[in-house]
Amino acid sequence: MRSGSPSGSGSSPIDDRTAKARIRDTAIECFAECGVAGTTARKVADMAGVSPGLVIHHFGSMEGLRAACDEHVADAIRRAKAGAMASGPELDVFGLMRDTDIGFTGSYLARMLSDDSPAVENLVDDLIADAELYFEQGVESGMLRPSDDPRGRAVVLVLWSLGGLVLHRHFKRLLGADLTDPDLATNPSLMAYMAPAYEILGSGIFTEALASRLRSAATEAKETGPERAPSTQSAQKETR
C-alpha cells in the first residue's frame, strides 16, 4: 500500500492527503451514511485503504475519531460562514451548508445533531448567535419585523431549519427536495422546500382574526396569573 506521505514530491495528483486526513474524511462519510452505530473501525479502515490498527493509532479510539470528525465538520461550517459573513450578511439560515464545499457536511451534521456532542452543541450555539445578529441587522435595515423575543425567535428558526436538515429523508420523500445535496445552491428541486418556507416566513399562516384572538388570550392568561399556566393552545381548543 502506498505511503501517501505529505512529504512526497507532490507529483501524484490522485490523493495527496495524509493517511490521517484520509481516515478522517472517510469516517465523516461513513458516519453520515451509516450513522454512529453503523460505523466500525474496520469499515472505515477498508474504505480508506488502511488497516484497522492505524485508525486507532491516529485517533486513540473510535470516540476520538468521532470527536475529530465533529471538530472538522464544525470548523468547515464555521469557515464557510465566516466567508459568507465577510461578503455580506445573510437573512436566512436555510443556506447554512451552501458555501461548505465538503460534500458530506450536511448529512454528517444531520446525523450528529440528534446525538449529544459538545462540538455540535457549540456549533449550534454559534449558529444561533450569528442568526440573532443577522436578524438584528435585518430589523435595522427594515427587512425583518422586530420581535418581542429576538433570541427566542432566532433559536426557534435555527432549530427548525436544522431539524429540517435532520429530517432530510422525509423532505426528499415528500417534496423531492434534497437538503443535503452537495450542490445545494444550484439545485432547482430545492424550490419545493424554499417556496412554502418563504411563504410561511413572509406572512405567517394565521389571519389577523386569529392572531388578535391569540394575543388577547395570551394577555388574559397573563393577567389571570401564571399559576394557572394556560398554554397558548387553550385559546384554540375552546371547543373541546
Next chain:
Amino acid sequence: MRSGSPSGSGSSPIDDRTAKARIRDTAIECFAECGVAGTTARKVADMAGVSPGLVIHHFGSMEGLRAACDEHVADAIRRAKAGAMASGPELDVFGLMRDTDIGFTGSYLARMLSDDSPAVENLVDDLIADAELYFEQGVESGMLRPSDDPRGRAVVLVLWSLGGLVLHRHFKRLLGADLTDPDLATNPSLMAYMAPAYEILGSGIFTEALASRLRSAATEAKETGPERAPSTQSAQKETR
C-alpha cells in the same frame, strides 16, 4: 420471578401486563433513552425482569422488537389524534403528543424520526395529511391564510415541528422548554418555545418591503426560464 400471566385473578394491582407487553414497553423506554445502538437484548431483558432469550422468543429478533415498538408508538399517537379530532380539529401541530398518555412516546419518536422505518414513515405521512386537512378547515373558517401550495406548507410545518421534537435536547438547553415532557399540556416552560413559534406563524418575519422584493425576484426568475434556476436566496445575496 413472577409469571405475570394475564389470566391471573387480577388481585395484583402492581403490574398485570403480559411479559410480552412489559418487554415492549421497556424496549420503548430503552430505545427512547439510549437510542437504537445503546439498546441491547440483555439490557431490555434486565429492565423488564426477564431473560434475554424471552425477548427473542416473543419478537423473533431485535429488529422485530424495534418494529413492534414502532407500530405500538405509531398506534398510540394515531389513537390520541383520533380522539382529539373527534372533539374538534386543531390548528397547530405542536401539540401532537399532548393527548398521548404514554410517557416515552415523544422521546421515542424523536429518536426514530431520523432513522429509516416504514412505520414511522407512514405515521409522518398521516400527520401531514391530517395537518393539510386541518389547515384547509382553518382557511375555510377564516383562521388561516390560504396558501399557494397547501401541501407544501403542511409538509414544511409538520416537519419543522417534528424536527424540533428531534432536537428537543437543544430546545431544552437553549430555552428551558422540554418538548418531550410527558406533562406537556400543563408545562409552563413550554411558553419559551410556543411564544416565538406563534409569533413567527402569526405574522412571519419578513417586512412587506422584503416580501415584495422576494416576490418580484421569484416571478422574474420564473420568466427568465428554469434553466438558470436561480434560488430564492439569490435575491438576498445581491451584495455578494
Next chain:
DNA sequence: TAGCGTATTGAACATGCGTTCAGGCTCTCC
C-alpha cells in the same frame, strides 16, 4: 390424574467489535 402446549429459563454458540502489540517498512539525519 395424565397430557399437552405455552411461557420461561440459563447456558451455550458464533460473530463482530474495539483495541493491543510486536514487528516490518520507509524515510531522514549523522
Next chain:
DNA sequence: GGAGAGCCTGAACGCATGTTCAATACGCTA
C-alpha cells in the same frame, strides 16, 4: 552506511452482542 523515528500492518485478545436450544415450570383441557 548505520541508527533512529515515525508510519503502518496484520494477527491476536477480550468482550459484548444477537441468537439458539434443550430443559423446566405452569396452566388448561380431557
